[in-house]
Amino acid sequence: MTPAQAEIAVKEALRQVTPGADTGSVAADADLRDTFELDSLDFLRFVEILSERSGERIDEDDYPQLVTVASAVKFLTGRARR
Amino acid sequence: MPVLGADMDEGTVLEWLVKPGDEVRKGDVIAVIDTEKSAIEVESFAAGTIKQLAVSVGETVPVGTVLAIIAEPAGERAEPAPAATAAERMPRELARPEPSTPAVPAPRPVSPVIRHRARELGIDLATIGGTGPAGSVTGEDLEHAAARLRPAAAPLPTAASPRPARSPQKPGPGAGRRRVTPLARRLAAELGVDLAAVAGTGPAGAIREADVRLAEPAGKRAAPAAAAAPAARSAAERNQSMRQAIARLMARSKREIPHYYVSNTADMTRVMSWLYDRNRELEVSQRLVPAALLLKAAALAARQVPQLNGYWEDDAFRPAEAVHLGVAVSLRGGGLLTPAIHDAAGLQLGELMSRMRDLVTRARSGRLRSSELTDGTITVTNLGDRGVESVYGVIYPPQVALVGFGRIIERPVVVGGLVGARPVVATTLAADHRATDGYTGSRYLSVLGDLLQRPEEL
Numbered sequence: 001m002t003p004a005q006a007e008i009a010v011k012e013a014l015r016q017v018t019p020g021a022d023t024g025s026v027a028a029d030a031d032l033r034d035t036f037e038l039d040s041l042d043f044l045r046f047v048e049i050l051s052e053r054s055g056e057r058i059d060e061d062d063y064p065q066l067v068t069v070a071s072a073v074k075f076l077t078g079r080a081r082r
Numbered sequence: 083m084p085v086l087g088a089d090m091d092e093g094t095v096l097e098w099l100v101k102p103g104d105e106v107r108k109g110d111v112i113a114v115i116d117t118e119k120s121a122i123e124v125e126s127f128a129a130g131t132i133k134q135l136a137v138s139v140g141e142t143v144p145v146g147t148v149l150a151i152i153a154e155p156a157g158e159r160a161e162p163a164p165a166a167t168a169a170e171r172m173p174r175e176l177a178r179p180e181p182s183t184p185a186v187p188a189p190r191p192v193s194p195v196i197r198h199r200a201r202e203l204g205i206d207l208a209t210i211g212g213t214g215p216a217g218s219v220t221g222e223d224l225e226h227a228a229a230r231l232r233p234a235a236a237p238l239p240t241a242a243s244p245r246p247a248r249s250p251q252k253p254g255p256g257a258g259r260r261r262v263t264p265l266a267r268r269l270a271a272e273l274g275v276d277l278a279a280v281a282g283t284g285p286a287g288a289i290r291e292a293d294v295r296l297a298e299p300a301g302k303r304a305a306p307a308a309a310a311a312p313a314a315r316s317a318a319e320r321n322q323s324m325r326q327a328i329a330r331l332m333a334r335s336k337r338e339i340p341h342y343y344v345s346n347t348a349d350m351t352r353v354m355s356w357l358y359d360r361n362r363e364l365e366v367s368q369r370l371v372p373a374a375l376l377l378k379a380a381a382l383a384a385r386q387v388p389q390l391n392g393y394w395e396d397d398a399f400r401p402a403e404a405v406h407l408g409v410a411v412s413l414r415g416g417g418l419l420t421p422a423i424h425d426a427a428g429l430q431l432g433e434l435m436s437r438m439r440d441l442v443t444r445a446r447s448g449r450l451r452s453s454e455l456t457d458g459t460i461t462v463t464n465l466g467d468r469g470v471e472s473v474y475g476v477i478y479p480p481q482v483a484l485v486g487f488g489r490i491i492e493r494p495v496v497v498g499g500l501v502g503a504r505p506v507v508a509t510t511l512a513a514d515h516r517a518t519d520g521y522t523g524s525r526y527l528s529v530l531g532d533l534l535q536r537p538e539e540l
Contacts, residue, residue, distance in 0.1 A: 018414065019447060037414070039467035040371040041442055048366040060361050060369070 001054060006076040010069055013049040017042050028070040050076070083137075083147045086115065086122050086455050089331040093117050094142040095149070098267075104132045106152065111451065113149065116315065118323040119419060120445075124452045130154045139267055261288035270294045317415065324417040335476050339394075340515040343474050346527040348534045350490050350505040356537040372490055373464050374435040376507070378540045380485045381405045381426035383530040384460045389518050390483040390511075390526055391460050399482060399517040404428070408458030408478060409438065411445040419445045420478055422458035431540060466490060472508035482514035483526070507534075 001009070011023040018036045026035055033043060047066065051058045054076055058066075065075040083093045097114040106112055111123040112132070133151040137143050262270075262277055266289045270277050273294065280297040282289035315323060353375050361369040384391040384405045392401040407426035411419050421441045426434060444450055460481055465473045466489035473486035488508040495504040509530055513523045533540065 020414075037468075040373055041439055044366065044369060044371055045439075051366050058366065060358065 001076050003073050003077050006054075006073040007069065009050060009053045009076065010072045013046050013053070016049055017046050026069060028073075029068050031067055032069070032072075033067070083115070083143050083145050083149055084124060084127075084452055084456070085145050086117050086124070086452050087119060087327065087331070089327060089334060090117055090145055092142055092144045095137050095139050096121055097139060098135055100132050100135075100150075102132050102134055105155075106130065106132060109453070114449070115452075118327040119417070120320070120324075121449055122452055122455060123449050124149075126152065128152050128154075138261075266291045266294045321416055324413075328418060331479070332476050335479050339477050339479060339482075341477060341512050342515045342520055342523065343510065343512050344520060344523040344527055345472060345474075345508060345510040346524075346531055347493075347506050348509050348531040349495065350507050350534065353534055353537045354490070354505050368432070370431060370435050373466075373487075374431055374438060375534070375537055375540050376464060376487050377407060377409065377423070377426060377438065377462055378429070378431055378434055379530055379533040380460075380462050380487075381407045381423075382533055382540070383526055384483075385427045386529050387522060387526040389522050390513060392482065392517075393459070393480040394482050394514055394517050395480050402459035404459070406457045406459045408461030408481070409441060410461060410463035410475075411442050413446055419450065419455070420458060420461050421445055421450050421454040424453070424457065460485065462487065466507065472510050474510050475512045477512055477514055482517040483523075484512045485526075485530075486510035486512070 011026075014023050014026075014032065014036055015021060017038065021036055026032075032038060032046075036042070038046065043063075047058050047063070050066070050072070056076070062075065066072045086093065094116040095113060096116045098112070099114070100106060100110075100112045106126045106129065108126060108129045110126050112126045113124045115122050115124050130152040133153045135150045136148045137150075143149075261282065266280075267277070270280070270289075275294050275297050277289060277294075280289050280293050281287075283293055350372070353372060357370060357372060357375065382405075384407075388401050389399070391405055392399060394400075404425045405427040406422040406424050408420040408422045411421065413419065421444075423429070423434065423437045423441060426437075429437065441450070441454065458478065458481065460483050461475070461478045462485045463473055463475045464487040466487055470488055471491065472488040475484035475486050477484045486509070488510075490505050490507045492503045493506045494501050495506065496502075497504070509527050511523045511527055513526075
């Protein structure tokens with residue numbers, strides 16, 4: 001997954017979890033849970049969609065790396081290189 | 083029109099999902115009703131055959147109005163139907179039975195003349211109110227009922243005089259006056275047929291499904307017929323009406339219910355480590371969130387302290403038979419719904435988790451069912467995801483208790499004389515002092531805390 005692909009995947013997952021949300025203007029380092037008011041169920045769904053799209057298993061230990069768009073992109077692209 | 087929330091006064095029929103002649107079972111969704119809070123799928127509370135739909139799509143009627151008449155299944159009758167009198171065949175009214183008014187009214191005297199005239203007019207006597215002695219139906223009552231069933235006196239619009247398209251947000255006063263079967267209405271919306279341009283061949287010129295199909299080619303040239311069906315409120319209207327509904331209900335709760343509050347802190351170490359181990363083996367879709375365990379523990383505790391699970395009605399507490407756990411769901415854009423998870427104490431954790439996900443999803447983007455909004459016996463609010471440490475809620479009447487969970491947070495805790503960091507959660511209870519005393523409330527939180535120390539048993 002390239003960084004561009006990963007960013008698209010992250011933003012699409014956010015749009016699916018919070019329909020109507022404006023993901024275009026979100027800062028790369030903004031906290032996703034705060035910005036999109038994600039509760040624990042929303043976040044679980046977000047992880048579920050990312051896992052499906054990337055084909056990678058995402059464990060609970062990985063959740064801290066999915067805090068912002070930038071960190072999520074880094075996590076997903078790092079996974080692909082392994 | 084059933085009561086779909088403690089403070090609902092009226093509702094609008096958005097859609098009928100059945101038509102006369104359809105067999106329904108108890109629990110089948112038969113209509114979609116728009117309330118101040120949301121569009122709700124209304125379930126039948128009786129089994130039988132739909133005899134009549136008494137309220138048209140787009141009509142707003144007060145709570146308690148008969149929406150439809152359901153005849154009992156023929157198989158349950160020992161005698162053949164013709165031998166039964168009108169009173170014996172009294173269908174069940176599709177309104178939520180009030181404690182003071184039986185769902186099946188007492189038999190009324192009916193004269194043979196009236197019965198004959200009713201048959202002529204095609205009116206089921208059980209469906210109309212009587213103004214005669216002992217509530218009996220008079221000839222005048224019958225004629226009034228017949229007039230109500232007839233189409234509006236205004237000349238029916240024809241293809242030559244199409245009526246301007248109605249705004250979907252605001253069905254005009256004439257909306258729904260012309261008799262159109264629900265199936266026809268739905269089909270017209272699907273096919274883009276303008277109902278104003280359809281000639282009806284049903285009783286009293288009612289438009290039937292076949293009429294819509296015949297009119298399809300012409301309809302395609304007509305204005306888009308999405309206007310034929312009333313739409314749910316706009317987001318802004320919904321927001322405002324929901325705010326008003328919440329305002330009335332919460333003001334009533336604080337006015338009528340003498341709340342008392344107790345709080346406790348529950349150690350979540352075992353829950354969190356049990357969850358961690360369990361989730362590590364599972365796919366994302368199978369994983370549990372801590373809220374699922376909190377809800378299960380709250381439901382089990384309500385089963386063990388039944389004095390908090392039920393309703394305060396007619397100056398007395400009525401315990402509920404099962405724990406239907408109301409869950410406060412905040413909506414994006416503001417507002418709140420509290421649908422219930424049925425028999426939450428009896429569900430496996432995985433099942434409870436998927437029910438919770440389903441309820442939250444439907445509360446926010448889809449539709450809830452009437453039973454989900456009316457059956458709650460105790461409610462839980464979990465504001466931990468929003469970062470608060472504790473929440474003291476307002477009881478949802480006529481329930482008598484509301485359980486609150488705050489954020490699961492690491493705190494210094496003394497264990498065996500040593501200070502260590504442990505995850506804890508603040509548990510709170512707002513309870514109705516008419517139904518219970520603080521002792522019962524504190525017992526509930528104590529039981530809840532104990533349950534959270536044995537996550538494997540939840």
